[in-house]
Each structure stands twice: as structure tokens, then as C-alpha cells.
Amino acid sequence: MPDIKHFDPDTALDTVVRLFWRQGVAATGIQDVVTATGLNRSSLYATFGGKQDLYLAALRRYVETHSAPAFQSLAEDGRGLPAVAAFFAGLIEVRCSGPYARWGCMVVNAHAGAENGDAEVRRVLDAHHHRLREALLAALRTARTRGQLSPKTDLDAAAELLAVLAYGVNLRSRAGADPADLRRTVSAALASLGAEPA
Amino acid sequence: MPDIKHFDPDTALDTVVRLFWRQGVAATGIQDVVTATGLNRSSLYATFGGKQDLYLAALRRYVETHSAPAFQSLAEDGRGLPAVAAFFAGLIEVRCSGPYARWGCMVVNAHAGAENGDAEVRRVLDAHHHRLREALLAALRTARTRGQLSPKTDLDAAAELLAVLAYGVNLRSRAGADPADLRRTVSAALASLGAEPA
DNA sequence: AGCATCCTGAAACGAGGGTTCCAAGATACG
DNA sequence: CGTATCTTGGAACCCTCGTTTCAGGATGCT
Numbered sequence: 001m002p003d004i005k006h007f008d009p010d011t012a013l014d015t016v017v018r019l020f021w022r023q024g025v026a027a028t029g030i031q032d033v034v035t036a037t038g039l040n041r042s043s044l045y046a047t048f049g050g051k052q053d054l055y056l057a058a059l060r061r062y063v064e065t066h067s068a069p070a071f072q073s074l075a076e077d078g079r080g081l082p083a084v085a086a087f088f089a090g091l092i093e094v095r096c097s098g099p100y101a102r103w104g105c106m107v108v109n110a111h112a113g114a115e116n117g118d119a120e121v122r123r124v125l126d127a128h129h130h131r132l133r134e135a136l137l138a139a140l141r142t143a144r145t146r147g148q149l150s151p152k153t154d155l156d157a158a159a160e161l162l163a164v165l166a167y168g169v170n171l172r173s174r175a176g177a178d179p180a181d182l183r184r185t186v187s188a189a190l191a192s193l194g195a196e197p198a
Numbered sequence: 199m200p201d202i203k204h205f206d207p208d209t210a211l212d213t214v215v216r217l218f219w220r221q222g223v224a225a226t227g228i229q230d231v232v233t234a235t236g237l238n239r240s241s242l243y244a245t246f247g248g249k250q251d252l253y254l255a256a257l258r259r260y261v262e263t264h265s266a267p268a269f270q271s272l273a274e275d276g277r278g279l280p281a282v283a284a285f286f287a288g289l290i291e292v293r294c295s296g297p298y299a300r301w302g303c304m305v306v307n308a309h310a311g312a313e314n315g316d317a318e319v320r321r322v323l324d325a326h327h328h329r330l331r332e333a334l335l336a337a338l339r340t341a342r343t344r345g346q347l348s349p350k351t352d353l354d355a356a357a358e359l360l361a362v363l364a365y366g367v368n369l370r371s372r373a374g375a376d377p378a379d380l381r382r383t384v385s386a387a388l389a390s391l392g393a394e395p396a
Numbered sequence: 397a398g399c400a401t402c403c404t405g406a407a408a409c410g411a412g413g414g415t416t417c418c419a420a421g422a423t424a425c426g
Numbered sequence: 427c428g429t430a431t432c433t434t435g436g437a438a439c440c441c442t443c444g445t446t447t448c449a450g451g452a453t454g455c456t
Contacts, residue, residue, distance in 0.1 A: 002402035003453045026224030027312035030444055040405055041445080051444065104310065111369045112302065112310030114225035125373045150390075157386035164383055167369050168362030171309045175323045185362055188355035192348075192390035200432035201423045228414055238435055239415080249414065 009047055012037045014065070017058045021106040025055050025115050055115065059124050062106040067128060071135040080143030081194055084136065084162065088186040091166065095173035096182070104174030108167050132163045148194055158193055165189055207245055210235045212263070215256045219304040223253050223313050253313065257322050260304040265326060269333040278341030279392055282334065282360065286384040289364065293371035294380070302372030306365050327361065334360045346392050356391055363387055 015037045019028050034041060048054040077083035094100055107128045115121050137159040143149050169182050213235045217226050228249060232239060246252040275281035292298055305326045313319050335357040341347050367380050
């Protein structure tokens with residue numbers, strides 16, 4: 001029977017994710033991938049296909065390993081508005097400090113590049129947006145049952161608002177925005193949703 | 199005395215703006231610029247320098263010809279919240295229909311690419327953010343004096359919130375977001391700022 | 397052990413990247 | 427009209443890009 005792979009594709013893909021996430025697709029050459037992963041071109045192409053396929057695989061893996069867990073925590077957190085606040089607090093922390101500081105969100109970055117012309121990439125973007133919206137909506141529904149929201153708040157519109165706000169936070173963080181500013185911004189948004197009449 | 203340029207640098211730069219705006223820097227080759235402008239390489243390099251200089255010049259021109267006028271209208275509009283609403287309405291219109299539909303905002307796009315590593319690009323990004331924030335702040339101040347805002351609203355935080363929201367709108371528009379959704383989102387944000395106690 | 401099967405390494409490919417160079421053309425002055 | 431000065435056209439530069447190819451090595455079955 002055949003020989004077997006001498007490496008772990010998922011581990012290699014994680015390395016590729018970090019490359020594309022930080023530098024973008026266009027600025028990352030196959031040579032960079034080869035150097036970073038330690039694989040050679042043959043194994044790369046045999047396992048993942050060409051560059052575009054590799055990017056798509058990396059983007060999907062990013063969503064599953066980075067976005068999805070945060071969305072799930074948000075949706076399953078039973079606290080309502082505090083859950084949303086915690087979600088954004090964690091987001092800002094990851095974006096502004098630690099190993100991924102100033103990398104932004106790979107999905108958000110994909111919106112701006114030429115890679116969004118690809119139909120499959122576009123689908124990943126839309127799916128990501130939908131999942132984020134749903135997680136926020138779940139938290140807002142909890143908030144409503146707990147009486148944390150102004151009665152006039154439209155839940156769907158508020159969820160979309162917070163989702164779009166998250167995109168903006170991700171984007172600005174990549175340009176070096178002050179995390180304190182971002183926190184203040186999110187606080188203002190949450191306060192306006194929960195604002196009870198004086 | 200010398201020969202004189204056989205073309206108008208500003209006109210050419212406008213063409214370059216459209217290229218970089220739509221496709222991004224990385225996906226646009228010098229050959230594309232040559233073809234689109236009708237100039238040849240010699241004139242290009244003699245007038246603008248290399249590709250990075252050209253991109254920087256295009257980015258600055260984008261800010262002056264596309265962003266700044268909108269910011270100024272917003273800041274000088276005396277209506278308060280309706281001025282902010284009109285700003286976002288115009289933004290969504292330009293982003294989702296007409297000749298620039300689905301191009302997003304060139305400055306927002308620059309946040310996500312590798313081009314933001316350049317210090318001069320970063321400065322343009324920060325300046326753009328500052329000007330947007332100031333224009334929104336001016337409109338919000340007017341809104342306050344007109345009694346259109348909830349008394350608890352922090353003007354600075356609200357301006358930053360709306361600025362970040364605008365980034366998100368620009369970003370999502372590039373991925374094909376439904377303009378009706380975007381309008382609803384903006385309405386929710388403005389409503390939450392102006393929400394008077396029931 | 398032999399063999400079919402797959403994986404690995406490294407070189408090579410053609411295409412296109414950004415940039416430079418120089419001869420030829422166009423201009424405005426003396 | 428001649429000349430100095432700049433612009434223009436187009437070819438050429440070298441380098442890196444993504445991709446392919448193929449000989450050699452490793453594996454697991456009979």
C-alpha cells in the first residue's frame with residue numbers, strides 16, 4: 001500500500017492561516033508558505049491544491065477555530081447584555097494584545113481584498129456574517145426576557161448593528177486603534193441599547 | 199526650454215484611484231495602470247515615482263475628492279441628527295449602486311491589506327478617521343443643542359461609535375450586503391441615540 | 397523480499413511583477 | 427534655425443510569482 005503523509009495537514013494549515021491572516025493573500029507567496037510550514041511545494045499542491053484553494057481552506061479553518069468558538073460562547077452565555085459586553089471585551093483584547101495583536105479578523109480582512117471576488121470566498125463571508133448575527137440575536141433575546149433592553153429596541157436591527165460594529169472594531173484594530181477608545185465605543189453602543197428612560 | 203507634459207497628472211491620478219479602489223494595490227499591476235491611463239511607464243515613473251508612491255498619491259486624492267466633501271457637508275449641515283441620517287443614506291447609496299457599487303471605501307479597504315504596514319499610509323488612515331470623527335461630532339453637537347439627543351449620550355463616544363459603524367457599513371457593502379439591511383442598521387443606531395424616554 | 401503505491405525533494409518552467417535605460421520626439425528660448 | 431531641456435515610446439532588465447515535472451525514497455501489503 002501507499003506511503004503515508006509525513007506531516008499533519010491541520011497543523012500545516014494552522015501555520016498557513018497565520019500567514020494569510022497577518023499579511024493577506026496577495027502579499028503572501030508560495031515560498032513564504034513553504035518556508036513557514038517546512039513542507040515542500042509537491043506536498044503542498046498534492047494536499048491542498050493551488051494557492052486559491054489553500055486560501056479558501058485557511059479561511060474556513062480560521063472561521064472554525066477562531067470565530068465559531070467565540071460565537072458559540074456568546075450564544076450559550078445566559079447573561080444577556082453582559083454576555084455581549086464580554087464578547088466585545090474579549091474581541092478587543094485579542095485584537096490589540098497578545099500574539100495576534102494588530103492582525104484584525106481574517107474574515108473582515110477578506111472583505112476588503114480582491115479575494116472577495118471569488119464566489120466561494122463570498123459564501124464564507126456571508127455564512128460568517130450570518131452566524132455572528134445569530135449569536136448576537138440569541139444573546140439579545142436573553143437580554144429581552146431579562147428586561148435588560150429598552151422596550152422599543154428592534155432585536156434584529158440591534159443584532160445587525162452590533163455585528164457591523166464588530167466589523168468596524170476589527171478593522172480599526174488593525175490600523176492600531178487605541179483599545180481604550182474601542183472599549184468606550186462599545187460601551188456607548190450597549191448603553192444606548194439598554195438605556196432605560198431617565 | 200523643456201518640453202511640457204502631454205497629459206494631466208490629476209486626470210491620470212483619478213483613473214489610478216479607480217483602479218486601486220476597486221481591485222486593491224496588490225491585484226493591480228503597473229501594466230494595468232499603463233493600460234487604463236494611456237500613459238507609458240516613463241511618464242508614470244517620472245511623474246509619480248514607484249508603485250508605492252503612486253498608491254499613496256491615489257489614496258490621498260481619494261480622501262480629498264471623495265471623503266472630505268462628504269465630511270464637510272455633514273459638518274456644515276445644521277440639522278443635527280437628520281444630517282447624520284442623510285450622511286449615512288448617501289453613503290449606502292454610493293456603496294451599493296451607481297458606478298462605484300460594491301467597491302467599498304478605499305480608505306477602509308486600505309485598513310485590511312498589507313499596505314497599512316507603510317507608515318505614511320497609516321498616517322492617512324488616522325487622519326481620515328480623525329476627520330470623520332470630527333464631522334460626526336459637529337453634527338452631534340448641533341443635535342444636542344436642538345434637543346435631539348438623549349441627555350445621557352456621551353457625544354465623543356457616540357461620534358466614535360458612528361464612525362466605526364460607517365467602517366462596518368463600507369466593509370459589508372463590498373461583500374454585497376443588502377442596502378435595505380444597512381439602512382435598517384443605521385436607523386437602529388440613530389434611534390438608540392435619540393431615544394427619548396417612552 | 398518484491399512490488400505497487402504514494403509521498404518527498406529539488407529543479408525547472410513560463411508568465412508577469414516592478415523598475416530602468418536610452419534613443420527619438422517635442423518644446424521654448426537665444 | 428539651432429540648441430538645450432524635458433517628455434515620450436518601447437524594449438530590456440532582473441526577480442519573484444504560481445505551478446509542474448520527475449527521479450528517488452518510504453511505506454504496507456502479498
